[in-house]
Amino acid sequence: MTAVHLQGEVWMGSAPLIRNLSLHFPAGRWSCLLGPSGVGKSTVARLIAGLPGPYRMNGVVAAEDSLPLHGRVAMLAQLAQLLPWADLVQNVTIGARLRGARPDVARALALLENVGLAGVERRRPDALSGGQRQRVALARVLIEDCPVVVLDEPFSALDTVTRLAMQDLAARLLRGRTVILITHDPLEAIRLSDVAWLLDPDGTEALTLPAAPTPRDFSAPETLAAQARLLALLHARTLSPDPKDLCDAPH
Ligand SMILES: Nc1ncnc2c1ncn2[C@@H]1O[C@H](COP(=O)(O)OP(=O)(O)OP(=O)(O)O)[C@@H](O)[C@H]1O
Ligand SMILES: [Mg+2]
Numbered sequence: 001m002t003a004v005h006l007q008g009e010v011w012m013g014s015a016p017l018i019r020n021l022s023l024h025f026p027a028g029r030w031s032c033l034l035g036p037s038g039v040g041k042s043t044v045a046r047l048i049a050g051l052p053g054p055y056r057m058n059g060v061v062a063a064e065d066s067l068p069l070h071g072r073v074a075m076l077a078q079l080a081q082l083l084p085w086a087d088l089v090q091n092v093t094i095g096a097r098l099r100g101a102r103p104d105v106a107r108a109l110a111l112l113e114n115v116g117l118a119g120v121e122r123r124r125p126d127a128l129s130g131g132q133r134q135r136v137a138l139a140r141v142l143i144e145d146c147p148v149v150v151l152d153e154p155f156s157a158l159d160t161v162t163r164l165a166m167q168d169l170a171a172r173l174l175r176g177r178t179v180i181l182i183t184h185d186p187l188e189a190i191r192l193s194d195v196a197w198l199l200d201p202d203g204t205e206a207l208t209l210p211a212a213p214t215p216r217d218f219s220a221p222e223t224l225a226a227q228a229r230l231l232a233l234l235h236a237r238t239l240s241p242d243p244k245d246l247c248d249a250p251h
Helices: 041-049 088-092 094-098 105-114 130-142 160-173 186-192 221-239
Strands: 004-012 015-025 030-034 055-063 073-076 148-152 178-182 195-200 203-207
Touching (some): 015 203, 041 055, 088 094, 088 105, 186 221
Parallel strands (some): 030 195, 073 148, 148 178
Antiparallel strands (some): 004 055
């Protein structure tokens, strides 16, 4: 299992994006990253996945076992696209095919079955619902079998009920991995996270979560109360980005 930590400051081109970044994602647990649009969440995701971009980290992005992160991170990108001309098996095995490796079709079929898509493996994405497409994207992450998984707003396009089902599915299939979930949805964060971080341009803040094990019951009073508290905090931050102004925010 692999814990991940980031420490330092992130620059976007010649401008600072996040100062005093200090994030710890514990091994084998789900961590959630929240924050206003444009604050840099996807940039943090790309830094962890080692993807290139116009940003620069002045500091550390590392696994705590001191082994390189490279090759150990699978990412479900924000607005993950499936290849429209390829069937589901070809979509799930795209990573191997891009690397010039032999696609493991048997494993792709097993994973598609795991995500509830047995029987439609040879369809193309345009013959699927939005929720089914997200399940294909999840299978594409799972086939990489990486200890660290970054999910950047994986279920944001789905209706509330489908989203709850996808949260349960992802929690089951990714159990034991170090998962970093980026979301704007307070209920999703509260249901799935062992650890939650709020990102703002001046740094990071750890949030308090209910004690119940994940995935938390969406109708439990503790879940709903935590959701309301988090929503109030996000609302206050959006209206008033200066943390000093938060003293009177509802708790
Ligand atoms: N390729 C790019 N070139 C220049 N600026 C960029 C680029 N990608 C992102 N940015 C800027 O960097 C900042 C952080 O972007 P990022 O995508 O990380 O935000 P985010 O927190 O994921 O937002 P959202 O919640 O809307 O997805 C934004 O101000 C964005 O405009
Ligand atoms: Mg983003």
